[in-house]
Amino acid sequence: MPMSSKRPGRRPGASSTRDDILASARKLFAVNGIDKTSIRAIATEAGVDPALIHHYFGTKLDLFRAVVQLPVDPSVVLQPLREVPIDQLGVTIPRLIVTLWDSELGANVLAVFRAALTGADDGLVRAFFREVLVDIIAERVDNPVGSGVLRAEFVISQMSGILVTRYIMRIEPLASLTVDQITATVGPNIQRYLTGELTGLTQ
Amino acid sequence: MPMSSKRPGRRPGASSTRDDILASARKLFAVNGIDKTSIRAIATEAGVDPALIHHYFGTKLDLFRAVVQLPVDPSVVLQPLREVPIDQLGVTIPRLIVTLWDSELGANVLAVFRAALTGADDGLVRAFFREVLVDIIAERVDNPVGSGVLRAEFVISQMSGILVTRYIMRIEPLASLTVDQITATVGPNIQRYLTGELTGLTQ
Numbered sequence: 306m307p308m309s310s311k312r313p314g315r316r317p318g319a320s321s322t323r324d325d326i327l328a329s330a331r332k333l334f335a336v337n338g339i340d341k342t343s344i345r346a347i348a349t350e351a352g353v354d355p356a357l358i359h360h361y362f363g364t365k366l367d368l369f370r371a372v373v374q375l376p377v378d379p380s381v382v383l384q385p386l387r388e389v390p391i392d393q394l395g396v397t398i399p400r401l402i403v404t405l406w407d408s409e410l411g412a413n414v415l416a417v418f419r420a421a422l423t424g425a426d427d428g429l430v431r432a433f434f435r436e437v438l439v440d441i442i443a444e445r446v447d448n449p450v451g452s453g454v455l456r457a458e459f460v461i462s463q464m465s466g467i468l469v470t471r472y473i474m475r476i477e478p479l480a481s482l483t484v485d486q487i488t489a490t491v492g493p494n495i496q497r498y499l500t501g502e503l504t505g506l507t508q
Numbered sequence: 509m510p511m512s513s514k515r516p517g518r519r520p521g522a523s524s525t526r527d528d529i530l531a532s533a534r535k536l537f538a539v540n541g542i543d544k545t546s547i548r549a550i551a552t553e554a555g556v557d558p559a560l561i562h563h564y565f566g567t568k569l570d571l572f573r574a575v576v577q578l579p580v581d582p583s584v585v586l587q588p589l590r591e592v593p594i595d596q597l598g599v600t601i602p603r604l605i606v607t608l609w610d611s612e613l614g615a616n617v618l619a620v621f622r623a624a625l626t627g628a629d630d631g632l633v634r635a636f637f638r639e640v641l642v643d644i645i646a647e648r649v650d651n652p653v654g655s656g657v658l659r660a661e662f663v664i665s666q667m668s669g670i671l672v673t674r675y676i677m678r679i680e681p682l683a684s685l686t687v688d689q690i691t692a693t694v695g696p697n698i699q700r701y702l703t704g705e706l707t708g709l710t711q
Contacts, residue, residue, distance in 0.1 A: 431677050458673060458682040459693060465677075466669025470661060474634050474668075479661040482709075489708020490662060494697040505692020506685075 325351040326358055331372045339369055373417045386441050394442070395496025400488045402464055406472060407484060415472055446499045455506055459498040463491055528554045529561055534575045542572055576620045589644050597645070598699025603691045605667055609675060610687060618675055637664055649702045658709055662701040666694055 329350035333342040344365055348355040362368040382405060389397045406414060439457040447453030467487065471480045482490075532553035536545040547568055551558040565571040585608060592600045608614060642660040650656030670690065674683045685693075 431679060435679065455681055455685075458679055461679070462669035462673040462682065462694075463666055463697075464669065465672040466665035466667065469668040469672060470665040474637070476634060476637060476661055476664070478658055479665065482658075486708045490701075490706050491665075494666075494700060497697060498693075503693050505689045 322351075322353060322357065323361055326353060326361065326368075327372055330368050334369060334372060339365065344368070383438070383441055387445075391445055391500060392496070394445070394499050395494075396488050396492035398442075398460060398464065398495055399467070399491050400484060403467065403471075403484045403487050406468065411472070415468070418468060442499070448500075452503065452506060456498050456503070459503075460495050463495055463498070467491065525554075525556060525560065526564055529556060529564065529571075530575055533571050537572060537575060542568065547571070586641070586644055590648075594648055594703060595699070597648070597702050598697075599691050599695035601645075601663060601667065601698055602670070602694050603687060606670065606674075606687045606690050609671065614675070618671070621671060621676075645702070651703075655706065655709060659701050659706070662706075663698050666698055666701070670694065 326347065330342070330347045333347055333350060342365075344355050344358050347368070348358055351358075358368065362371055382401070385397055385401055386394065405411060438461065439454060442457040442460060443453035445453070446456045470476050471482075471487075529550065533545070533550045536550055536553060545568075547558050547561050550571070551561055554561075561571065565574055585604070588600055588604055589597065609617060641664065642657060645660040645663060646656035648656070649659045673679050674685075674690075
């Protein structure tokens, strides 16, 4: 797929308004998270009509995606996480995510992640992890009740570590393993975080 | 322990030479790694006598520690990793490392790690992971022969992920767990990387 600078919904002369909206959204998402930031609040911050935000960007998650320059809709990409049997989540998560990171879209994710690690956009990436990824997974594995969020966070710790070692530090031979090899190796560990008995957390 | 700016071996007027040595060491460690960088090569690069480096800094690992401003000797801190039974490594690694990161020394480690993630000092941290941490662990768990390095790298992926989620992104409640809770939760997963059958890697 060739690179393209075309943006749907963009009109000549409208770039300043778009940029104002993006700047306001970036600020509010970072401070308050996705859930607690309304389109109305962003519109007020940017000094525009809420309808204009919907016109330019679509839904709130679409706007978030634009803010972090994510070229895919996270809720679509992550849909399998809602659908596979729970005992398959352990292998589904690394297969899905490592495939995404290995793809040409991965560079954007890496850029956002790097920015978060250096302090910039810290709130944005936390918001993404907490409200997009954690929420999808946590409610599916909340057994015993109340354990779901921590289970999901340990999964994120393992996946963040793969991101750091494979894509940022590029330590070999890990960086050259196939998606299948990564999946077979980390999958059972992720499954334990999701459905294993984590005695250390309940004591 | 109170903070102190005293440095053993430092003499008035010698700071420029010290800085030259540190700059040369930093450059060569980053490019060639620790093993392949000799004190002699650093001395040549800095335009000083090798004996002066030993006088100011001690051993090559002491010099590396000074370069990354690590206030502890990694080979001393990591000594338990050489001594505990192999089936105890899984819990020993997170207990040792998370305790270190939680301590007042942890801030330095975090600073070095952050620098690595942003691109600066990338080689230095990779050198540390590969030649200090991987080498200690890999040779102990090299079963079947040749699997040790990858086993160690997956351990590093999990520990890097704890560092990112607990200390950099500070996602809660994970960031507020005790060392014991982290250890009990990630320990068995790390043990699997070290001594489990990783069929994905041998196929």
